[in-house]
Amino acid sequence: MSRFFVVKTTANQERLVANMMSMVAKKNKANVYSILAPKELKGYVIVEAESTEDLVKSIRGVPHVKGLVRGEVSFNEIEHFLTPRKAAEQIKEGYTVEIISGPFKGELAVVKRVDEARNEITVELIEAVVSIPITVKADHVRVVDKKEEVE
Amino acid sequence: MTEVACKSCKYITSEATVCKICGGRDFTKNWYGYLVIIDPEKSEIAKKLGIRYPGKYALTVS
Numbered sequence: 099m100s101r102f103f104v105v106k107t108t109a110n111q112e113r114l115v116a117n118m119m120s121m122v123a124k125k126n127k128a129n130v131y132s133i134l135a136p137k138e139l140k141g142y143v144i145v146e147a148e149s150t151e152d153l154v155k156s157i158r159g160v161p162h163v164k165g166l167v168r169g170e171v172s173f174n175e176i177e178h179f180l181t182p183r184k185a186a187e188q189i190k191e192g193y194t195v196e197i198i199s200g201p202f203k204g205e206l207a208v209v210k211r212v213d214e215a216r217n218e219i220t221v222e223l224i225e226a227v228v229s230i231p232i233t234v235k236a237d238h239v240r241v242v243d244k245k246e247e248v249e
Numbered sequence: 250m251t252e253v254a255c256k257s258c259k260y261i262t263s264e265a266t267v268c269k270i271c272g273g274r275d276f277t278k279n280w281y282g283y284l285v286i287i288d289p290e291k292s293e294i295a296k297k298l299g300i301r302y303p304g305k306y307a308l309t310v311s
């Protein structure tokens with residue numbers, strides 16, 4: 099029967115910790131079934147294991163593990179990480195966004211169209227002299243203002 | 250060495266040729282969330298996501 103535990107890690111080392119733990123778990127014959135590092139959860143990984151003893155065996159000597167969070171979490175509490183909502187579903191026309199990757203990184207833009215199926219949005223850069231619509235992945239922007247534009 | 254994810258099964262690999270899990274040929278470097286499946290038979294998470302083989306998987310791909 100699976101139980102779920104939370105391990106505290108150095109920020110941005112979650113994937114490395116997950117990889118190392120899976121190797122250490124195999125080497126130490128620990129009953130660890132999966133390790134989850136959701137992007138929403140900075141500085142933590144969720145470990146699915148048979149028992150606390152198995153968890154402890156799997157972190158032995160692993161760098162960037164900063165400790166265990168006391169207690170357990172239930173499957174219900176972690177389930178929402180497994181089916182994350184698409185970024186585009188959280189963006190609406192008229193929102194102001196900052197582009198966080200690609201050639202327009204750092205630019206502010208206004209959302210003109212949202213394509214949920216492709217998880218893309220079409221935006222116009224605020225600072226541009228001539229506004230040319232550009233299409234970017236919804237994951238590549240950060241919402242800065244949710245006020246919808248008044249025409 | 251960039252790790253990419255298979256667009257159909259979300260398996261993460263550094264060889265973007267043919268996915269060894271599902272045979273898919275469409276890979277993306279835009280993937281988010283990280284999951285290491287060690288024992289798919291016993292993992293509740295693997296069951297929930299329909300994952301049948303051990304390995305590294307993304308939670309979302311775009």
Ligand SMILES: [Zn+2]
Nearest residue numbers: 255258268271
């Ligand atoms: Zn695949």
